[in-house]
Amino acid sequence: MKLERITLYPLKMPLVSHFETSFGRIYERECVLVKVESEGLTGWGECAADRDPGYSYETTGTVMHILKDFVLPLLAGQQVADAADFQRRVAPIRGHHLAKAGVEMAIWDLLGQRQGKSLRELFGGQRERVEVGVSVGIQDTTADLLRTVERYVSEGYRRVKLKIKPGRDVSETQAVRRAYPSLKLQVDANSAYSLQTAEALHPLDDLDLLLIEQPLYEDDLWDHRLLQKKLRTPLCLDESVISPRHARYAIEMEACRVINIKPGRVGGLSQALEIHRMCHEINMPVWCGGMLETNIGRASNLALASLPGFTLPGDISASARYYRQDVTDETFTLNPDSTITVPNAPGLGVTVNETRVKEFALGKVVMPDS
Ligand code: OSB
Numbered sequence: 001m002k003l004e005r006i007t008l009y010p011l012k013m014p015l016v017s018h019f020e021t022s023f024g025r026i027y028e029r030e031c032v033l034v035k036v037e038s039e040g041l042t043g044w045g046e047c048a049a050d051r052d053p054g055y056s057y058e059t060t061g062t063v064m065h066i067l068k069d070f071v072l073p074l075l076a077g078q079q080v081a082d083a084a085d086f087q088r089r090v091a092p093i094r095g096h097h098l099a100k101a102g103v104e105m106a107i108w109d110l111l112g113q114r115q116g117k118s119l120r121e122l123f124g125g126q127r128e129r130v131e132v133g134v135s136v137g138i139q140d141t142t143a144d145l146l147r148t149v150e151r152y153v154s155e156g157y158r159r160v161k162l163k164i165k166p167g168r169d170v171s172e173t174q175a176v177r178r179a180y181p182s183l184k185l186q187v188d189a190n191s192a193y194s195l196q197t198a199e200a201l202h203p204l205d206d207l208d209l210l211l212i213e214q215p216l217y218e219d220d221l222w223d224h225r226l227l228q229k230k231l232r233t234p235l236c237l238d239e240s241v242i243s244p245r246h247a248r249y250a251i252e253m254e255a256c257r258v259i260n261i262k263p264g265r266v267g268g269l270s271q272a273l274e275i276h277r278m279c280h281e282i283n284m285p286v287w288c289g290g291m292l293e294t295n296i297g298r299a300s301n302l303a304l305a306s307l308p309g310f311t312l313p314g315d316i317s318a319s320a321r322y323y324r325q326d327v328t329d330e331t332f333t334l335n336p337d338s339t340i341t342v343p344n345a346p347g348l349g350v351t352v353n354e355t356r357v358k359e360f361a362l363g364k365v366v367m368p369d370s
Pocket residue numbers: 055134135188190238289290291292293315316317
């Protein structure tokens with residue numbers, strides 16, 4: 001299919017409530033939307049970088065630079081067959097996975113629309129609803145944390161993830177476990193510990209957690225292996241699995257027992273599918289992470305999480321958890337069984353409200369710009 005015109009919209013959207021991780025607190029989320037016009041159809045994608053390089057070295061600024069100056073010139077006006085063809089074309093550009101993944105998502109949206117198939121169908125996902133949870137940011141006090149968890153549990157979330165950092169970890173998690181003895185509970189440190197400071201996390205081993213996510217360095221596999229040997233609780237890698245190759249290293253090294261698959265981090269949905277395939281083959285549980293996406297990225301995550309190997313609940317919450325106003329006509333809500341229904345319409349299965357997109361846009365780049 002010919003990619004006739006590609007438009008980038010860097011966005012800034014106010015969050016319903018602030019979100020704090022070990023790398024900082026945000027009140028609003030930036031991202032970059034990608035719109036691809038092709039043969040009468042329009043595909044959308046989302047690049048999950050934020051303003052600051054806290055989670056990843058990529059930012060909305062680097063995404064705009066890499067797409068505008070390197071990726072789009074390889075694509076605009078060109079015939080691109082599918083995601084694999086896209087990956088071959090952008091292979092000479094090192095890294096910048098969040099940037100590439102947003103474009104790949106738009107290509108999948110187009111492919112689905114052309115074939116009249118939802119992304120779930122294209123991927124071979126079986127579930128029509130996927131189990132989800134909610135990611136709870138670091139709160140000012142333990143009382144605030146318990147109130148926040150209480151609110152999400154009463155909304156119907158049956159799996160909760162707590163963000164932790166050194167000094168704000170064990171006692172907070174113990175308090176939540178005491179209040180909810182049978183809640184599916186897990187924690188995420190976003191690389192805030194060293195092998196030495198992670199000694200403090202050992203009491204978490206007695207709290208029946210589903211997993212401990214990315215305690216150590218964002219580029220580390222080896223020390224995670226050493227830490228996993230000392231813990232009964234499964235370690236789950238997020239930041240350090242940046243490709244199917246790294247997933248293989250982590251598996252062979254026994255650096256983790258679970259992988260959080262985020263299509264953005266690994267360079268696109270095709271790469272996420274490959275990691276899912278590898279893990280499914282050896283029965284390693286995976287789940288779909290989140291990046292506070294708009295409903296565009298959320299639709300894509302839901303389709304991915306419908307695949308059979310996604311046996312743990314995803315960080316895919318209802319639209320209302322993130323933004324008061326989102327960029328699609330559809331709203332994702334939580335079903336009473338802590339699931340969200342996977343879109344069924346062709347492609348991503350969402351209708352983007354471009355007027356709303358423009359309200360949140362910080363700028364716009366069109367290629368070719370004639
Ligand atoms: O580490 O999983 C993470 C949000 C932004 C960046 C990194 C992470 C997160 C989350 C939020 O945990 C998950 C969500 O989108 O609900």
